[in-house]
Amino acid sequence: MYFCKEIIHSSMKKNLVVLGSGFGAFSVLKETDTNLYNVKIISPRNHFLFTCLLPSTTVGTIEFRSIIEPIRNIKDAEYIQAYCTGISENNNLIYCKDTDTKKEFEIKYDILVISVGEITNSYNIEGVNKYAYFLREVADARRIRIKVIDCFENASLPGLSEEEKKNFLRFFVCGGGPTGVEFAAELHDFIEEDVRKKYRGFEKLIEIILIEAGDKLLNSFDAKLSEYTLKIFKRQKINVKTNSYITRVTENEIFVNDGSIYNYGLLVWAAGNTATELIRNSTLPKNSRNKLIIDHYLKVNGSANVYALGDCTEIPDEPFPVTAQTAQRQGKYLGKALNKIAKGKEIKPFKYKDLGMLAYIGSHKALANTNQYKGSGFATWIFWRSVYITKLVSLKNKILVLFDWFKTFVFGRDVSNF
Amino acid sequence: MYFCKEIIHSSMKKNLVVLGSGFGAFSVLKETDTNLYNVKIISPRNHFLFTCLLPSTTVGTIEFRSIIEPIRNIKDAEYIQAYCTGISENNNLIYCKDTDTKKEFEIKYDILVISVGEITNSYNIEGVNKYAYFLREVADARRIRIKVIDCFENASLPGLSEEEKKNFLRFFVCGGGPTGVEFAAELHDFIEEDVRKKYRGFEKLIEIILIEAGDKLLNSFDAKLSEYTLKIFKRQKINVKTNSYITRVTENEIFVNDGSIYNYGLLVWAAGNTATELIRNSTLPKNSRNKLIIDHYLKVNGSANVYALGDCTEIPDEPFPVTAQTAQRQGKYLGKALNKIAKGKEIKPFKYKDLGMLAYIGSHKALANTNQYKGSGFATWIFWRSVYITKLVSLKNKILVLFDWFKTFVFGRDVSNF
Incomplete structure (x- = not known):
């Protein structure tokens, strides 16, 4: 029955x-x-x-x-x-x-x-779909990880001029929103904490360029936090180009609207959605x-x-x-x-309450842009980590992320490429 | 100076x-x-x-x-x-x-x-290089992991006949050496411990076929251990075909020397080296x-x-x-x-002392084929794990593998596909 x-x-x-x-x-x-x-x-x-x-x-x-x-x-x-x-x-x-x-x-x-x-918006700019790396799915992140290591391995090949090495080690990030900023920050940390040890002598050849069409980074954040990010990025030697945009990309070159042309190793595209x-x-x-x-x-x-x-x-x-x-x-x-x-019950309309935003900007510093608290720096980074550990959707995820942070702290990041 | x-x-x-x-x-x-x-x-x-x-x-x-x-x-x-x-x-x-x-x-x-x-030997058999999955590098293992999950996802699509589902869920392993045997064993464990929970109702549709040209599995092991493996594989419903070999592979079919033809979801090729x-x-x-x-x-x-x-x-x-x-x-x-x-010192010729071999055969059972000890079963599996933890080349590797075993035991294997 x-x-x-x-x-x-x-x-x-x-x-x-x-x-x-x-x-x-x-x-x-x-x-x-x-x-x-x-x-x-x-x-x-x-x-x-x-x-x-x-x-x-x-x-x-x-x-x-x-x-x-x-x-x-x-x-x-x-x-x-x-x-x-x-x-x-x-x-x-x-x-x-x-x-x-x-x-x-x-x-x-x-x-x-x-x-x-x-999906990621390439704005129909020539070469973007073919040569740029989007950052939306895990598979995208994996492709970027492989390419970043390849850039360092390529620059390690024998018989290269300093100019050729620099070209492999020029990392372009398009888009000054949270994704672009956080990628630039993570790349900076990786260079600072791991590349120094494993690819010696490259520190002075590496360049990170972050290009943003608007007049400031992290547009949705408080102006002070945006300026703070700019200050930290300057200290981290991340070259921020605001009011600039890419007009064309080829296999080896990036064309910017101010007429400048750059050779590059990797272009990460986080310039908007469609x-x-x-x-x-x-x-x-x-x-x-x-x-x-x-x-x-x-x-x-x-x-x-x-x-x-x-x-x-x-x-x-x-x-x-x-x-x-x-x-x-x-x-x-x-x-x-x-x-x-x-169940045939009555429903009420959706009400939105903004809890604010967080962003990581490298060197163990983060931004918090909430209604109650607008902060930045190391303490905010601890806050940033705590919030995300809480927000992760499963106990497994929480344990794994905590373990990863521990692993990176103790052993550094893995540069194996596959 | x-x-x-x-x-x-x-x-x-x-x-x-x-x-x-x-x-x-x-x-x-x-x-x-x-x-x-x-x-x-x-x-x-x-x-x-x-x-x-x-x-x-x-x-x-x-x-x-x-x-x-x-x-x-x-x-x-x-x-x-x-x-x-x-x-x-x-x-x-x-x-x-x-x-x-x-x-x-x-x-x-x-x-x-x-x-x-x-490198892996395809013996110039038609279709092997194109359709079979080798198991030699980490990238190979990743491709296999993606394909295994795809087989289960494909079999979950609506509107399939039981026959069509079975075809997606027929896993072929070519080669009865340690790699082929251990892959079949791991696949069996995955099905037993994870697929049952996450892809319900598939248990009776899945088939693992292990095909070996010789007359027994694990040729380099003691005959008793080889027979034991056969017994365990029978219990695990792994279909072992000895004295058989693949003559041709197409996108959907595997042709065996005895005239039989199989549809298949995945073919893993571990049949030898060249x-x-x-x-x-x-x-x-x-x-x-x-x-x-x-x-x-x-x-x-x-x-x-x-x-x-x-x-x-x-x-x-x-x-x-x-x-x-x-x-x-x-x-x-x-x-x-x-x-x-x-340093200008004298050197002696290389002397080899065989420490024996180990193999995992699924269901928490392993084989040990050493001079001092020939054993099989659960205790040998503990021994197998201990030896490999010891043999791993870095402290980081040891910690990570122990953590992975813990994670798999507690949370099961991840079926995310990317």
């Missing part, structure tokens, strides 16, 4: 389909009660990534697997490793394509949650920047059963900062709201 | 060039006194790899970076990330090609040590299997200043087992011998 009851119950549950496995989607999944919904997750990435610590993995301060959590660890939800290639709102179904075998298939939904984030192909091609209501227009209940405008959240969305009269924090809070709200809806 | 003395001293030291970064080369490097030689290491791989534990990394029992050690951690030796493409004995120089930028250059030597190992291109094309004296012929002082026959050791060599009247152990002992001997030669 129990068995039959279960089956009936399961077939009566609505099909909730979630697109994505980032902060938004992961939070929806964690909150949603699988006794109330049949939950399906569609994402090409079978794990959640704690992006806030991604820059630390590019040089091995933290290992890749320490900040990811398999989606399959969420029990009773069905995960499908595939891209969503299209949405048919009229038929309540989505079109999918598997990442490995490229098999195509459709999935029916009763309720759809779109939390696919955005809509995914799915959203760009979608017929759902969007604004001029290709963001889905949602209401205060995170429902896509004019739709009865399609919700959206995170970077790929905007609430017209109340745009939130495009951050992991926003996506996470929206996800948590939506998961709870969906549970209430299934 | 001190400074001048140092320079003169340095220019009077002989140039010792070591090719490779495996067990043989690494042991030479560890022993050689850099006060006596200017040491240069040429290898495309900038790290030493403890290959004995490589199968454990293919499913995440141990992480990749836990069993590698950067060559640059050896102080006062110059490392160059490049392939050696040729040796000109008459001119005492080698030709090199950098791995990343493909730049070509030459390096002079006074003494050359060749320890380049071997000479590298460098050795094959070299004019140094070789035997019929393209192994460099060396004497009891590890000197290449007829050469005054070229030494060779490890898998790529053979002493005609006393062939040693082709193992990491042999290479390591030869490397240690040669490093010490070179120090003595530089």
Whole structure:
């Protein structure tokens, strides 16, 4: 009898389909009660990534697997490793394509949650897609880590002139937001703490150039903190070029708008985001920047059963900062709201409370830009580490990151290349 | 004055060039006194790899970076990330090609040590190079780990027949030596301990097939241990096909000599080794299997200043087992011998003492095949772990591997795919 009851119950549950496995989607999944919904997750990435610590993995301060959590660890939800290639709102179904075998298939939904984030924007600048390294996924961080070491190994080859060595050791970072700043900071630490020992005599040949189109770094932070960052970067010999942008990239050269041309070893591109192909091609209501227009209940405008959240969305009269924090809070709200809806309870609109931002700027210094506290320096770095250890999504992640920090402190960063 | 003395001293030291970064080369490097030689290491791989534990990394029992050690951690030796493409004995120089930028250059030597190992032998069987996964380097293990997870994700796609799922979940291992056996064992453990929880309902669809051309597994082990392995593998539902070999591989099918054809998800190829291109094309004296012929002082026959050791060599009247152990002992001997030669001391020929072999066969069971002790089972598995922890080349490696074992025990293996 129990068995039959279960089956009936399961077939009566609505099909909730979630697109994505980032902060938004992961939070929806964690909150949603699988006794109330049949939950399906569609994402090409079978794990959640704690992006806030991604820059630390590019040089091995933290290992890749320490900040990811398999989606399959969420029990009773069905995960499908595939891209969503299209949405048919009229038929309540989505079109999918598997990442490995490229098999195509459709999935029916009763309720759809779109939390696919955005992709890196190359602004159609020539050569960027081909030669620049993006920093968005763990695989990106791994590619950067390999390339950074290759730059040092290349500069170690015999018979090179000082100029040739310098060219291999010129690291370009495009974008003065948190990702670009934190990558530059991590690279600086790596050079300071590890390269000195393992690639001797290179200190004076290395150059880090951080290029930003706006007139200051970390635009979303307090002006004082932004200036402090500039001061620290100057001391760290990170060459910051504001009001500048890259106009073209070739295999060996970077062209800047002021007419200067640089040879380079590595170009990391963290200059901004843009809509995914799915959203760009979608017929759902969007604004001029290709963001889905949602209401205060995170429902896509004019739709009865399609919700959206995170970077790929905007609430017209109340745009939130495009951050992991926003996506996470929206996800948590939506998961709870969906549970209430299934139980026929009333739901309240989403309310956002900004907890502020943090950024690491190298040499054991960080920035905190919160409502209660605006600080910088070593103590803030301790605060930065404490907050992220707390925010990591699993006990395993917390233990692994703590262990990685210990390992880096004691043994230094691994320069093995594979 | 001190400074001048140092320079003169340095220019009077002989140039010792070591090719490779495996067990043989690494042991030479560890022993050689850099006060006596200017040491240069040429290898495309900038790290030493403890290959004995490589199968454990293919499913995440141990992480990749836990069993590698950067060559640059050896102080006062110059490392160059490049392939050696040729040796000109008459001119005492080698030709090199950098791995990343493909730049070509030459390096002079006074003494050359060749320890380049071997590569995987595909026996020119159609499709093997294209579709099979070798298991030799950390990058190979990473590719296998990604593919294993992809097989499970592919089998989880909606709308598949049971037959289609089975095809994705048929894992083929070619080669019944230690590498093939240990990979099959690790894969079994992964399925038993992790897949059951994270990919439910797959247990009965999975098949592991281990194919071996000879009439038994682990040919170099005692017959009883070989039979024991067969018994355990039967219990673990690993399908062992002895006296069988693969005749052709396509994208989806494996053709076996008995006429059977299998669809498959992954083919791991560990069927034997063959000479590298460098050795094959070299004019140094070789035997019929393209192994460099060396004497009891590890000197290449007829050469005054070229030494060779490890898998790529053979002493005609006393062939040693082709193992990491042999290479390591030869490397240690040669490093010490070179120090003595530089000091004008007499050297004795290399003496080999076999310490025996170990292998992991899954389900917390291992084999030990030593002179003093031939054992198998759980206690031997504890012994197996203790020996390898002892043999790992650095304190960092020891701590990391212990931590990985703890992590796998507590949290299971990570199925994140990137």
